[in-house]
Amino acid sequence: MNKFIAIVGSNSNKSTNRELLEYMKNHFQNQAEIELVEIKGLPIFKKSADKYVPQAAKDIAIKIENADGVIITTPEYDHSIPAVLSSALAWLSYGIHPLLDKPVMITGASYGSLGSSRAQAQLRQILDSPELKARIMPSSEFLLGHSLQAFDDNGDLKDMAAAKQLDGLFKDFLQFVNISKQLNNANSVNIQKAEQFSWDKD
Secondary structure: OEEEEEEEOOOOOOOHHHHHHHHHHHHOOOOEEEEEEEOOOOOOOOOOOOOOOOHHHHHHHHHHHOOOEEEEEOOOEOOEOOHHHHHHHHHOOOOOOOOOOOEEEEEEEOOOOOOOHHHHHHHHHHHOOOOOOOEEOOOOOEEEOOHHHOEOOOOOEOOHHHHHHHHHHHHHHHHHHHHHOOOOOOHHHHHHHHHHOOOOOO
């Protein structure tokens, strides 16, 4: 059975994005083992001369490295991902590269009707950056709008169409992960390029 790390892209104590991942963890427990990971305890990213990375970020990196894939859920603030998620991804690309060639599924929930669509588009761009270079599942957005009303008292999705869509996307992700295991012929070169990359060089 595949093991996935699910990153809660919010520092809110009560987050519908966390609820979405908890739903996925329970709903798909017979298909994959999903472990939720919080980023709200990480300090804000800051460069240092010795490229210091906090232990909490290293711990998350180890979990990602040992996982078969990663699920990231993001809210949308001002048409973008939260600063805490951007900061966490910066730590996960600062001298360490756990997401490189790692299969990633993006999801998101928002109070409005668009379901974090613009934040998800931005997150795709960030994950495809030279420092991160994750392998993002294409054409796979799950946009949960009106998320405050989306779950029942048991934590299940009320909208059967949305639940059915997520079921299909998760099956696609399982296949995407299995295919990705055969697509790592350039992994060693990709790692070398990521380690050598710097925005400070011409």
